[in-house]
Amino acid sequence: MTIASASAPFPPAAKRQGFRLSGEALGTLFAVPALLLITALILAPLVCLLALSLTDYEIGAVSIRWLGLGNFEKALSDPVFRRSIGNTLLYVALVLPGGVFLGLLVAVLVHGRKRSRGFYEVAYFLPVTSTLIAMAAVWQFLLHPKLGPINSALKSLGFAERAFISEPELLIPTLAAIGLWNLIGFNMVLFLAGLAAIPRDLYDAAEIDGAGGPVNRFLTVTWPQLAPTTMFVAVTTSITSFKVFDTVAVLTRGRDGSEVLLYAIYLEGFQYFKMGYSAALTVIFLVFMLVFSVFQAFQLDRRVHY
């Protein structure tokens, strides 16, 4: 009686009409829209890029020739392009550790503030919100060999004045310093979020265990607890610094040996209209990014999640 009345609202399963999909087919069906989007927006352009990189296609050219790996051979034997790879790697080598550690340092210091915290957060974050192209004009003035306040400061301290944006050995470090200035605030915010998530109990436990001093506390609790954040910051920072472009475009225009990867791609593709060659350079750029990201994701990820 009770069983019959309870099942009454539901029609018997046998009466259901229409065709049925197996779980697998249904799953595929659900995945199709995403698959189409990924194909249209990411995979297809990538294939086009790879195809282009094997040709001598130029914008407006009437004929198009298959070059095979010719573009890549040319690129890797071109001293200017090789210098741009070297410059980019040097830039990343300066900005990646600097951006991570300065971001962490600033975050730890700001985190300890109580009333002044809001002020410091805004102050360090301002460069992130400003447009680097516009701020480059300010940097140009600041770094000017004759008029710039940085050089006057150096001079008053007894150092010789330096031309920061034309002396070849200073070019990339100067650009890296500007890149850091632009980046630290962002990393600080990420680290602050990580710091806020550390349970207070752990600091209490560290203090009871005798690891309550600043150095011990940092090594026992803060740094290990921030490992996932650090991993994320390192990946985003390396991607951002690999893509350095605007400061080069505005401050040096690749003069005096300050070429970087993205600027080289831009010059070949959009100044000289050599789309095929530019596509080959882009592929090289992508390979760098890929190797870097995969290494970070697999190597670090294994050690930072508990």
Place this chain on the structure above:
Amino acid sequence: MLFGLTLGAISKAFGTTRVLDRVSLTVEPGEFVSLVGPSGCGKSTLLRIIAGLERQDDGTVSIGSRVVDALSPRQRNIAMVFQNYALYPHMSAFENIALPLSVGRLSLPERLPLLKYLSPRRARIMREIANEVEAVAGQLKIEALLARKPGQLSGGQRQRVALARAMVRQPSLFLMDEPLSNLDAQLRVHMRDELTDLHARLGATFVYVTHDQIEAMTMSSRVAMLDQGRLAQFGTPIELYDRPATLAVATFIGSPAINVLAAHSDARGAVAIAGRASGLHVHALPDQALSLCVRPEHLRLARPGETPQLLARLRRNEHYGAERLLHFDLAGDSARSVIVRLAHDENAALGGASETAIGLAFEPQHAHLFNAEGLRVEALGHGTSYRTAAQ
């Protein structure tokens, strides 16, 4: 080495909120003392002050005969077990337990990656530490878990690792901040047992914070109940149960909770509940509103011919096997209900009719009276001139 603990008039305020108000108590060496009270009563703050994680505004903390107010938690040589275990998630159970020792015995460079291999004495010290860790792990039966990280351990196993980390330094005082509240009910009962055993085996002084009165009652040698930052009562569990000093203690200790009845004393001090004589007298407090409390096991159905002190209607009858709880709504005041606890074999002539009021009775010597401020009032029983008890 056994140490006691003395708190001298500890006060603490956060901003304008006073969380502790002149709390004084003395814990004898080797004692198991529970700090209980409802959430927000200040018990955790008091424990943090004993640990040295928080500074009191006023008063002194002494461990043994030494005033420790100026000492860091480490120097106080206390150990603490936290509610969320507070294990370092990136370290194995072994490393967690070893940390209090390695921090104390190795210099900073000897604990850093790579640099540590430069120290010639490090290997010897690490061997000593490993021996001590394994000895403690053996006592808690977690030797097999030492290589695992906290994320791979169950709640009960984590709690044991946290206990081992506390024990490994052989502290003079164990502080525990609701260590069992994150465990499921069955495991909690089991760990209660183990902690009691551990206390007996170590013979160390335990201060144990809990909001669970059953934990406090079953494990401690003495219980300190805090209420709104004040020490409401400090005594053995049975003292708190049998002679609660305040209404807050009476209602907090005991499960099911004590029955609280609104009572009134007339001009001659005779105490009545809803106009019915209770059999209690308070000559010193004529014409006052009082709270009269009776434990469920002291309330019974009135015998035939007896004048009941309460009239009530039966609402629910819960059978627990060994005992029975009868829930009554008071006649004329249905907002107030009382619980009567009967043994399994006790016969209750309920008559089946829930519409008719049933008479309930209690012996006057089992009732507790509290004045409007919630403080205990001594009463005289009817007829016999006995006092409930002498302090």
